[in-house]
Amino acid sequence: MLRGINVLDLSRVLAGPLATMLLGDLGANIIKVERPHSGDDTRGWGPPFDSSGESAYYLSVNRNKKSVAADLTSAMDRELIRSLIAGADVVVDNFKQGMLARNGFDVRHLLHEHPRLVWCTITGFGPESVRAGYDFVVQAEQGWMAITGEPDGAPMKVGVALADVVAGKDACIAILAALVARASSARGRHVTISLAASATAALVNVAQNALVTNEEPRRWGNAHPNLVPYQLFDASDRSLVIAVGNDAQWLSCARALDLGEVASDPRLTTNAGRIAERERVIAAISARIAQQTAAH
Numbered sequence: 243m244l245r246g247i248n249v250l251d252l253s254r255v256l257a258g259p260l261a262t263m264l265l266g267d268l269g270a271n272i273i274k275v276e277r278p279h280s281g282d283d284t285r286g287w288g289p290p291f292d293s294s295g296e297s298a299y300y301l302s303v304n305r306n307k308k309s310v311a312a313d314l315t316s317a318m319d320r321e322l323i324r325s326l327i328a329g330a331d332v333v334v335d336n337f338k339q340g341m342l343a344r345n346g347f348d349v350r351h352l353l354h355e356h357p358r359l360v361w362c363t364i365t366g367f368g369p370e371s372v373r374a375g376y377d378f379v380v381q382a383e384q385g386w387m388a389i390t391g392e393p394d395g396a397p398m399k400v401g402v403a404l405a406d407v408v409a410g411k412d413a414c415i416a417i418l419a420a421l422v423a424r425a426s427s428a429r430g431r432h433v434t435i436s437l438a439a440s441a442t443a444a445l446v447n448v449a450q451n452a453l454v455t456n457e458e459p460r461r462w463g464n465a466h467p468n469l470v471p472y473q474l475f476d477a478s479d480r481s482l483v484i485a486v487g488n489d490a491q492w493l494s495c496a497r498a499l500d501l502g503e504v505a506s507d508p509r510l511t512t513n514a515g516r517i518a519e520r521e522r523v524i525a526a527i528s529a530r531i532a533q534q535t536a537a538h
Contacts (some may be wrong), residue, residue, distance in 0.1 A: 260410030266306030
């Protein structure tokens with residue numbers, strides 16, 4: 243789909259490399275510029291390493307790319323990067339504020355010089371911030387950790403660097419939109435993505451719940467704030483998940499589990515009714531599930 247599109251990847255770690263890898267998966271040609279000697283930070287993020295010494299972390303977001311070493315502080319290497327920019331349709335960077343400009347790369351000037359070029363800048367906290375963007379910090383500051391974990395437990399981060407992943411996917415979407423738009427407009431060719439903004443947007447229904455109720459969201463563990471039943475239950479030998487997404491599914495679930503009066507209670511036929519009677523519904527299902535193995 244993106245055959246013939248050339249992408250210059252000036253990014254490192256996760257969000258930027260993920261975005262360019264996705265473009266490569268879609269058929270674009272990717273050239274990744276890395277620092278001499280040390281390369282991308284994630285080359286050292288191990289073990290585990292594969293049989294050739296590559297870290298699993300680096301490999302996870304850098305397939306479908308060619309790599310070249312270049313040093314921004316070297317005049318000769320800067321000329322190499324300029325030549326790569328001249329042949330690119332897309333450039334992706336996640337340098338700290340001012341780093342490119344201090345080394346002679348003014349993005350506004352480069353976009354004027356190359357009217358077909360799309361440039362994506364990824365930051366931690368927006369283009370005006372000088373803070374480094376780390377997923378763990380973003381998850382904490384944008385509220386993810388306040389809604390993740392057991393209700394009476396400590397705040398908990400998501401098990402993968404999901405703020406980085408979401409930002410990388412947002413960057414890919416924005417780049418695709420800019421590539422489409424460049425055919426008819428010179429505007430919008432510099433797109434900016436921040437981990438913080440992507441993480442905030444990813445709160446979706448949890449954020450809307452807070453806006454509607456004016457109440458702080460809380461941790462639900464493996465339960466759901468808006469659906470009942472929709473959580474983990476313990477069978478006699480191990481845990482399993484039951485996810486009821488609508489009222490018809492509730493009737494089927496309740497009958498299959500033979501929940502007795504809970505299955506026939508008209509107050510529980512709607513999700514709102516089950517939310518109001520959450521403890522009763524969950525207690526009935528928990529007791530029933532515990533009587534049999536998960537396989538049953």
